[in-house]
Amino acid sequence: MSHIRTRIRQNLVTTLTGLANTGSNCFDTRVFPMHDNVLPGICVYTVSETSRYPSMRPPRTLQKRLSARIEVYVKMTSTYDEMVDQISADIEEALHTDLTRNSLAIDTRIVSFDTDFSANGDQPVMVGRLSCEIDYLAVEGSPEG
């Protein structure tokens, strides 16, 4: 068994693999640069987590809020912005099919989207960043659930 956070992130990757425009180009915590063979592509990261303790007696229940970032990488001429929007739509639809992340979580919400661009290479590139919050419950001392 692995940490619930790991399983949620893996569920996100599984859910977002095979989408119409990105296919198998979906990566778990990729740290290496994106190149032509893996574009357009999606990278999934879990970036932070907070815990609340709604009960008092150990072992306490933990209300966890996991912040995940889903990044869309696109390189193409002229319609890069439309492609990022289309892939974002694909992601939103895919995530909505199971907000519980295969019963690991209570809820999944996309809370923000923002973009950046560059034209310093052989074609324009654009990154779309979707920030997600995933709420789940755990018991202290049992992070693997």
Place this chain on the structure above:
Amino acid sequence: MTVETLDDRKVFVADFGVACTGSPSGGGSVSFTAIYDAQHSLEEAGGFVAFSLDQPRLTCVTSQVSSLAEGDTVTVPVDSTNTDYTVRVVMSDGTGITEFSLEKQ
């Protein structure tokens, strides 16, 4: 005053350049010789990881490419294959040499 004269630099373009063809927006075509270069770059665009990119450039003699402007198409032999690019930035250095920043089509 530049260290090298334009004639000195024309020698470099003639010796190390490749035969290119440009298509000005006004019609017709222009043949010129230019040094092609595509330096590799890791470009940050706001994500956690960078893009691995080439930065294609043409170094030309200004008088040979004065009819070309941003948006025009140029055909460049890259690894022995004719490749079409769009001129995206025209950078004249004021001494008779112009550099084009290119977008691959």
